[in-house]
Each structure stands twice: as C-alpha cells, then as structure tokens.
Amino acid sequence: MKLPDLDYCAPASLEEVVALLSANADAKIISGGQSLMPVLAFRLNAPSVLVDLGRLQGLDRIEIGADHVRLGARVRWIDIERHPALRTAQPLLVAMIDHVAHTQVRNRGTVGGSLAHADPASEMPGFARLVDAVIEVFGESGPRELSAEDFFLGPLETVLEPTDVLTGVRLPAWPAGRRWGFQEVARRRGDFAMAGVAVCFDDGTDGAVHDMRAVAIGAGSTPVRLSGVEAFLEGRVLTAELAEAAGATAGQEVSPMVEDAGEADYRRALVMTLTARTLKQAAGLEQE
Numbered sequence: 001m002k003l004p005d006l007d008y009c010a011p012a013s014l015e016e017v018v019a020l021l022s023a024n025a026d027a028k029i030i031s032g033g034q035s036l037m038p039v040l041a042f043r044l045n046a047p048s049v050l051v052d053l054g055r056l057q058g059l060d061r062i063e064i065g066a067d068h069v070r071l072g073a074r075v076r077w078i079d080i081e082r083h084p085a086l087r088t089a090q091p092l093l094v095a096m097i098d099h100v101a102h103t104q105v106r107n108r109g110t111v112g113g114s115l116a117h118a119d120p121a122s123e124m125p126g127f128a129r130l131v132d133a134v135i136e137v138f139g140e141s142g143p144r145e146l147s148a149e150d151f152f153l154g155p156l157e158t159v160l161e162p163t164d165v166l167t168g169v170r171l172p173a174w175p176a177g178r179r180w181g182f183q184e185v186a187r188r189r190g191d192f193a194m195a196g197v198a199v200c201f202d203d204g205t206d207g208a209v210h211d212m213r214a215v216a217i218g219a220g221s222t223p224v225r226l227s228g229v230e231a232f233l234e235g236r237v238l239t240a241e242l243a244e245a246a247g248a249t250a251g252q253e254v255s256p257m258v259e260d261a262g263e264a265d266y267r268r269a270l271v272m273t274l275t276a277r278t279l280k281q282a283a284g285l286e287q288e
C-alpha cells in the first residue's frame with residue numbers, strides 16, 4: 001500500500017527536531033525507517049509530518065571510553081558489526097546484534113530506532129536491560145537520562161514523550177574476563193526471535209558466579225530480567241545440573257505475549273532450554 005500523504009522535514013539540530021515535534025502533535029521521527037515504514041504502509045499510523053534525523057551531526061558515533069561505550073542513536077547494526085574494537089569492548093552486544101534481521105535491514109536499522117520502537121523480541125532492548133544501560137534523551141526541557149529498567153513499558157511502548165528524541169545509549173564497560181552466553185530461536189535466520197536468552201557473569205576467585213545477569217527476549221511484554229535465575233545462581237559454582245535447574249526457574253518468570261496458548265507454552269519451554277544452554281555456554285560446560 002502507498003504511504004499516506006505527509007510532510008517531510010530533515011532538521012539539522014536537536015532543538016529544531018523538538019520544535020517540530022512540539023508543533024505537530026502527530027509528527028513521527030524517522031531514523032532507519034525499517035520498522036516505521038511498514039507501519040505507515042499498513043496505515044497503522046498516519047503522521048502528518050515525518051521528522052528525519054539523518055542530517056543531525058554526531059548521532060552515528062561509537063565512542064569507547066574507559067568506563068563505558070556510547071552508541072549514538074543513529075548507529076546502525078552494520079556499524080556495530082564492522083567496528084574494529086567493539087567485538088572486544090562489548091562481545092555480547094556484538095553477538096546479539098549478529099542475530100538482528102537481514103543485510104538490507106542491517107544497513108539502515110538503528111540502535112535508537114530499535115530502543116524507541118521497543119519490540120519485546122528485539123535484541124538491543126534486551127541487551128540494554130541486561131547491562132543496565134543509560135538511555136540519553138533530548139526533550140522540551142533539554143537533555144536527560146533514563147535507566148533501561150524504567151524505559152520499557154510494554155510492547156512498542158516506552159516512557160518517551162512524543163516530543164523526545166532518543167540521542168544515544170551508554171553501556172557500562174565490559175569487565176575483562178566476564179563470561180557470557182546468548183542463544184535465540186527464530187523461524188528463519190534473521191527473523192525476529194521467538195525467544196532468546198542472554199546471560200553474563202564474572203568469575204570469582206572462589207570459582208563461583210558473581211554479578212549474575214540474565215534476560216529473556218520474546219517472552220513478555222518487554223525484555224524480561226530473569227531476577228529469579230540471577231538470585232538462584234549468585235555466589236554458587238555453576239554446574240550443568242544447576243544450569244538445568246536455573247532453566248526451570250526461568251520458565252516461571254516469563255509470560256510470552258501471544259494469543260495462542262500452545263505457542264505461549266512453546267516459547268516458555270524455549271526460555272527454559274535456552275537459559276540452561278546459555279549458562280553452559282558461558283561456563284564452558286559441555287553441551288549435550
């Protein structure tokens with residue numbers, strides 16, 4: 001279907017973007033357009049104005065600092081994939097983003113678009129929740145910061161105001177030697193995950209798991225931090241048996257948002273299996 005009639009603006013400053021959004025209540029930001037264009041084509045939304053972020057300087061920057069990595073909102077999946085240092089600086093991020101979509105979408109889709117779109121099956125929101133990322137926003141009262149924990153409200157719903165521009169995301173530096181695992185199941189490679197699980201933890205000198213973190217995607221209305229799994233494993237020496245038991249715990253923490261009860265059960269079972277597998281992957285335990 002053809003797009004609805006609309007005006008197109010490509011402002012050169014954040015202040016102009018916010019002014020346009022304030023003046024046009026039904027205006028929409030467009031970044032990579034990979035989620036928005038299908039929405040417009042299906043007439044699920046009919047904004048009067050599209051505000052393109054493409055002329056804003058600096059939003060496509062990747063900065064690797066001593067205590068954090070900052071991704072500008074217009075950093076694309078392909079930029080993450082090809083960055084020479086990110087694979088070392090944020091190995092789990094790169095592994096998760098490797099699963100996002102197909103080449104055409106990866107050439108345009110952006111970090112900011114994915115966070116703002118807030119699809120619960122998306123990898124970037126899941127990673128942001130896992131590492132407690134800080135989301136940077138510019139709105140009517142200037143810049144402010146939001147925690148990833150508070151950011152996602154539901155499927156395609158965030159705390160962003162209609163006049164807010166997401167400008168970037170800060171990820172805490174990845175500690176040397178941190179262990180991680182990520183696995184997802186999609187119908188075809190590059191499709192949205194039916195479910196996925198990411199885990200990470202640090203090795204203590206006692207051989208036990210420390211700062212245990214786990215998140216599930218495609219398994220709730222937002223990315224789901226598996227806090228029961230985290231509490232269950234924190235301070236324990238990870239074994240294959242414990243990984244399996246943690247998988248069972250994960251199954252109790254998710255409520256897949258699908259109408260078909262059978263598919264919801266299937267996705268819950270996926271989360272259980274993937275939790276056990278990613279834990280074994282992270283710990284270097286033999287996979288069955």
Ligand SMILES: Cc1cc2nc3c(=O)[nH]c(=O)nc-3n(C[C@H](O)[C@H](O)[C@H](O)COP(=O)(O)OP(=O)(O)OC[C@H]3O[C@@H](n4cnc5c(N)ncnc54)[C@H](O)[C@@H]3O)c2cc1C
Nearest residue numbers: 029031032033034035036101109110112113114116122166
């Ligand atoms: C075939 C296909 C397969 C896909 N598979 C996956 C997948 O496996 N995993 C995955 O994570 N994603 C997948 N996607 C989605 C893709 O990653 C999108 O690119 C991404 O979710 C949105 O990014 P975008 O830059 O295209 O945003 P856009 O489409 O431009 O915008 C999306 C929404 O966010 C808003 N927005 C965008 N940028 C900002 C900003 N800076 N501030 C405030 N609001 C903003 C827009 O107004 C819009 O509502 C797929 C898409 C397609 C078409």
